[in-house]
Amino acid sequence: MRRAFDPTVYLVTDRPLCGGRDLAWVTAEAARGGATLVQLREKEASTREFLKLAGRLKALLDPMGVPLVINDRVDIALASGAAGVHVGQSDMPWRDVRRLMGPEAIVGLSVDTLAQAAEAENEGAVVDYLGVGPVFATATKPDAGAPLGLDGFAEFFKVTQKPLVAIGAVTERNAEALFRLGAAGVAVVSALCAAKSPRETAARLRAASQGLDSIPDYPRFLRG
Amino acid sequence: MRRAFDPTVYLVTDRPLCGGRDLAWVTAEAARGGATLVQLREKEASTREFLKLAGRLKALLDPMGVPLVINDRVDIALASGAAGVHVGQSDMPWRDVRRLMGPEAIVGLSVDTLAQAAEAENEGAVVDYLGVGPVFATATKPDAGAPLGLDGFAEFFKVTQKPLVAIGAVTERNAEALFRLGAAGVAVVSALCAAKSPRETAARLRAASQGLDSIPDYPRFLRG
Numbered sequence: 227m228r229r230a231f232d233p234t235v236y237l238v239t240d241r242p243l244c245g246g247r248d249l250a251w252v253t254a255e256a257a258r259g260g261a262t263l264v265q266l267r268e269k270e271a272s273t274r275e276f277l278k279l280a281g282r283l284k285a286l287l288d289p290m291g292v293p294l295v296i297n298d299r300v301d302i303a304l305a306s307g308a309a310g311v312h313v314g315q316s317d318m319p320w321r322d323v324r325r326l327m328g329p330e331a332i333v334g335l336s337v338d339t340l341a342q343a344a345e346a347e348n349e350g351a352v353v354d355y356l357g358v359g360p361v362f363a364t365a366t367k368p369d370a371g372a373p374l375g376l377d378g379f380a381e382f383f384k385v386t387q388k389p390l391v392a393i394g395a396v397t398e399r400n401a402e403a404l405f406r407l408g409a410a411g412v413a414v415v416s417a418l419c420a421a422k423s424p425r426e427t428a429a430r431l432r433a434a435s436q437g438l439d440s441i442p443d444y445p446r447f448l449r450g
Numbered sequence: 451m452r453r454a455f456d457p458t459v460y461l462v463t464d465r466p467l468c469g470g471r472d473l474a475w476v477t478a479e480a481a482r483g484g485a486t487l488v489q490l491r492e493k494e495a496s497t498r499e500f501l502k503l504a505g506r507l508k509a510l511l512d513p514m515g516v517p518l519v520i521n522d523r524v525d526i527a528l529a530s531g532a533a534g535v536h537v538g539q540s541d542m543p544w545r546d547v548r549r550l551m552g553p554e555a556i557v558g559l560s561v562d563t564l565a566q567a568a569e570a571e572n573e574g575a576v577v578d579y580l581g582v583g584p585v586f587a588t589a590t591k592p593d594a595g596a597p598l599g600l601d602g603f604a605e606f607f608k609v610t611q612k613p614l615v616a617i618g619a620v621t622e623r624n625a626e627a628l629f630r631l632g633a634a635g636v637a638v639v640s641a642l643c644a645a646k647s648p649r650e651t652a653a654r655l656r657a658a659s660q661g662l663d664s665i666p667d668y669p670r671f672l673r674g
Contacts, residue, residue: 272540273522298497301525305546316496322529 229309231293231332232262233355233391233411235431238297239266239283243419250282252424257292259428261418263411265312265334267297280306293332300326310334312357315342324352336393338371340385347386357413358382360394361404365416380407398427402434411435453533455517455556456486457579457615457635459655462521463490463507467643474506476648481516483652485642487635489536489558491521504530517556524550534558536581539566548576560617562595564609571610581637582606584618585628589640604631622651625658635659 237256244252253264266283268276280302284294293309296302298317303310310332311323320335327333336357337343346353363373373394374381382390389410396404397417404412412431421427461480468476477488490507492500504526508518517533520526522541527534534556535547544559551557560581561567570577587597597618598605606614613634620628621641628636636655645651 273537273542274540277542277546299525300528301523301542301550304524304550305542313497316498318497318501318525318529322501326525326528 229293229330229332231309231354233334233389233413234263234435235261235428236263236265236391236411236413237261237418237424237428238393238413238415239264239268240415240419241268243416245420249279250286252419253283254286255424256418256428257287257290259423259425260432261292261428262432263293263295265295265297265413266302266308273301276302277305280308284308295332295334303327303331310354312336320346320353321349334391337382340381343382343388344385347388353388355389355391355410356382356386357391357393359392359413361392362395362400364395376403376407379404379409383408398430398434401431405435453517453554453556455533455578457613457637458486458659459484459652460487460489460615460635460637461485461642461648461652462617462637462639463488463492464639464643465492467640469644473503474510476643477507478510479648480642480652481511481514483647483649484656485516485652486656487517487519489519489521489637490526490532497523497525500526501529504532508532519556519558527551527555534578536560544570544577545573558615561606564605567606567612568609571612577612579613579615579634580606580610581615581617583616583637585616586619586624588619600627600631603628603633607632622654622658625655629659 239249241249264287266280280296284306287294295310295312296308297312300311300318300323311327312334313320313323314336320333324333332354334355334357335346335353343356358379360373361379379392391411391413392404392409393413396412396414401412414431418424418427463473465473488511490504504520508530511518519534519536520532521536524535524542524547535551536558537544537547538560544557548557556578558579558581559570559577567580570580582603584597585603603616615635615637616628616633617637620636620638625636638655642648642651
């Protein structure tokens with residue numbers, strides 16, 4: 227049986243953006259505030275460091291019921307017992323990821339084109355959700371393509387029934403518009419990792435998903 | 451049953467050292483000349499590129515009966531169906547590698563201290579062979595420790611029964627001395643990747659393992 231998961235407030239980690247704060251603290255705070263899913267993304271770490279980090283995050287997230295997904299690396303996911311893997315277009319092909327991770331794992335795929343989304347849709351349950359972006363212009367991933375905007379994001383609902391997670395410069399200010407369009411979740415990098423209070427920011431993102439119009443103004447401590 | 455393998459002439463790949471030549475060509479030539487085992491090592495490639503390279507090398511080595519081992523990445527090994535994984539001290543811990551790769555895989559471990567070798571020895575068949583080095587001063591891996599020299603290499607036979615593969619600036623000139631000490635193999639990076647003829651160099655390394663004193667002088671085309 228497929229593992230249940232809720233991508234509503236999806237923290238995607240970025241250690242440099244944590245500004246010297248411990249990633250485990252940022253992650254725990256985000257989860258306490260309402261993050262529902264965490265993706266550990268490490269592009270520079272050695273395999274051993276990456277695995278240690280995965281173990282630390284899993285140990286703190288498991289008791290909170292928040293699944294941990296590993297970016298790109300099936301080996302790290304398997305060795306750490308993480309709940310799943312998220313891959314992009316230059317990572318392991320998603321059919322291989324599903325084959326190696328087994329039927330219970332969460333498998334997510336980043337898509338930038340409708341064709342990529344349609345291809346995953348046509349293979350049924352291999353991929354569990356799609357990360358779609360960049361929805362807005364982002365400083366975190368300078369190599370990302372031109373932003374889709376809200377209209378571009380909405381196009382993806384025409385080609386797939388899978389849960390769509392919006393990514394790319396998502397903040398407390400623009401999250402609600404994405405949820406109103408039908409996003410199953412928002413993947414948030416800098417707005418959480420660099421937040422003064424990741425807990426409060428996660429709580430406001432969670433509130434945005436509930437259609438609450440109670441998001442207070444907040445200081446401009448976010449990058450980008 | 452454990453897969454049979456012969457580490458006598460062990461090519462460890464380094465694409466930059468191939469000097470613009472296709473790695474598949476270098477690998478095929480080395481195997482034709484007598485390389486008995488190949489380790490694909492990629493530190494910069496994306497997972498997708500790495501996997502493609504692994505697939506290409508496996509396809510050319512399988513018909514020649516030369517097993518392919520993947521450096522560090524269990525995910526690449528599993529997805530490509532490679533014969534094994536070689537890990538160092540900052541890669542995945544070797545007990546995890548064996549657990550994920552299963553009992554038939556070739557699992558190799560780089561050690562730089564006698565204590566590391568003894569630890570692997572004490573756990574029986576988890577690790578199949580040890581890479582010991584650097585035996586000589588190397589330009590390929592500037593972060594490697596001080597060279598062991600022949601005497602330092604010989605110390606490792608006192609703490610382990612496992613096949614020992616010498617690594618670190620091994621060339622046609624010094625390979626025979628290592629075999630005479632009892633090395634099960636020599637792991638060769640630049641002396642094969644940068645060789646004018648990887649085939650001829652592999653043949654001479656193979657000859658060195660057979661105690662032949664017929665190694666002709668050769669031009670100084672090797673780096674380092």
